[in-house]
Structures are given as structure tokens and as C-alpha cells.
Amino acid sequence: GAVVSQHPSRVICKSGTSVKIECRSLDFQATTMFWYRQFPKKSLMLMATSNEGSKATYEQGVEKDKFLINHASLTLSTLTVTSAHPEDSSFYICSARLGWGTDTQYFGPGTRLTVL
Amino acid sequence: QQQVKQSPQSLIVQKGGISIINCAYENTAFDYFPWYQQFPGKGPALLIAIRPDVSEKKEGRFTISFNKSAKQFSLHIMDSQPGDSATYFCAASSRNTGNQFYFGTGTSLTVIP
Numbered sequence: 001g002a003v004v005s006q007h008p009s010r011v012i013c014k015s016g017t018s019v020k021i022e023c024r025s026l027d028f029q030a031t032t033m034f035w036y037r038q039f040p041k042k043s044l045m046l047m048a049t050s051n052e053g054s055k056a057t058y059e060q061g062v063e064k065d066k067f068l069i070n071h072a073s074l075t076l077s078t079l080t081v082t083s084a085h086p087e088d089s090s091f092y093i094c095s096a097r098l099g100w101g102t103d104t105q106y107f108g109p110g111t112r113l114t115v116l
Numbered sequence: 117q118q119q120v121k122q123s124p125q126s127l128i129v130q131k132g133g134i135s136i137i138n139c140a141y142e143n144t145a146f147d148y149f150p151w152y153q154q155f156p157g158k159g160p161a162l163l164i165a166i167r168p169d170v171s172e173k174k175e176g177r178f179t180i181s182f183n184k185s186a187k188q189f190s191l192h193i194m195d196s197q198p199g200d201s202a203t204y205f206c207a208a209s210s211r212n213t214g215n216q217f218y219f220g221t222g223t224s225l226t227v228i229p
């Protein structure tokens with residue numbers, strides 16, 4: 001099956017620093033990747049949609065200058081949380097879609113970000 | 117506005133019993149309905165999915181029932197096992213809106229031995 005990895009799985013950083021999270025599709029090329037945020041015992045909240053080679057599309061209320069998304073290749077998308085603050089602490093999950101016109105999203109294992 | 121409504125919020129089932137989780141939607145343009153299983157600290161894993169041209173789909177112990185006229189779909193877990201204890205999310209998407217997933221609020225399932 002389609003496998004999506006994320007790195008790191010956990011990160012703790014000081015307030016004001018930037019953190020980069022990588023999302024890779026290991027055995028397929030993903031034209032589209034999605035970034036979600038999930039609070040404890042809550043559903044997944046879509047942050048942005050990332051298409052390879054173009055700018056990400058951010059959901060309403062998500063600061064694009066704070067959450068920088070880059071989809072430089074068909075197997076890699078990165079999310080950089082800039083100048084992180086404690087309120088950015090959350091579980092960040094990426095997903096990847098196999099190709100244009102396909103429906104299924106395969107999710108990564110998630111990254112737990114804790115900002116002190 | 118919650119595009120997909122999911123119930124119940126939590127569910128406790130005896131081992132061997134049937135777990136039933138329900139979802140309802142409003143947007144008739146939705147054309148793909150997956151169910152995901154999520155364990156604590158892990159990403160969601162695709163369980164089973166259905167399209168509106170069929171009323172039921174079964175994969176092992178998992179069955180989706182789909183009622184297009186009522187705009188409802190449900191997940192049935194037969195012979196529930198303690199290992200099924202997890203949070204389950206339904207979702208819906210439409211090719212008209214770029215296949216963006218609209219997730220339900222999740223159901224925490226506990227299967228007691």
C-alpha cells in the first residue's frame with residue numbers, strides 16, 4: 001500500500017524558533033499533499049493544500065507567513081512553523097494523494113510539536 | 117459549519133458485538149466517503165471507502181452502508197475486538213472541490229473484553 005512518512009515524529013523547541021517538518025511519499029509520486037492540524041480528542045483541521053511546483057493554498061484563518069509550505073518534488077513536502085509560540089503546539093499530520101483525479105488520501109504518522 | 121456530522125461521540129461495545137458509527141452530510145456533490153481509524157499518537161489509516169453508486173461495501177469485518185436519499189452513511193464493525201479500540205473518522209469529498217476531505221468529529225470506540 002501507499003506509505004507516507006513524516007520527520008521528525010516529535011519535536012520540542014523554544015518559543016521564537018522555527019521548526020521544519022518533512023512529509024514524504026515513499027512508494028508513489030504525490031501530486032498533491034495536504035497538511036492538517038489536530039488538537040487532542042478533536043478532528044483533523046485542514047491547514048493547506050500543496051501541489052507540486054506551485055504555491056500552497058491555505059485555508060481561511062491559517063497564516064501563510066507563519067506556516068510555510070514547500071512542495072519541491074513529487075515525493076516531498078515540508079511545513080515550516082516560523083517563530084513558533086506555545087499556542088502552535090499541536091499534532092501536525094500530512095497526507096498525500098496518489099494523483100490527479102484520485103480521491104484517496106494516505107496519511108503520515110504525524111509530528112507532535114511542543115513549543116516551550 | 118460542519119459539513120459532515122458524526123455520531124456518537126463515544127461508543128463502548130462488548131467484545132464480539134457490533135459497533136455502529138453514523139455520519140450525515142448535506143452537500144449532494146460529495147462523491148467519495150472514506151472511513152479512517154486512528155490510534156493515539158498515530159496518523160489516520162484508511163479502513164474502507166465507498167462511492168454513492170453502491171449502497172453497501174464490505175471488507176472483512178468492516179462494512180459501509182450508504183443511503184443516498186437520506187444523505188447518510190455508516191460504518192459497521194462486526195465481531196468487535198479490543199484491538200479495534202480507536203478513534204474513527206468519517207469523511208466526504210467531491211471532485212468539484214479538489215477532493216478536499218471534510219471530516220466528521222470522530223468517534224472514540226472502546227471494545228471491552
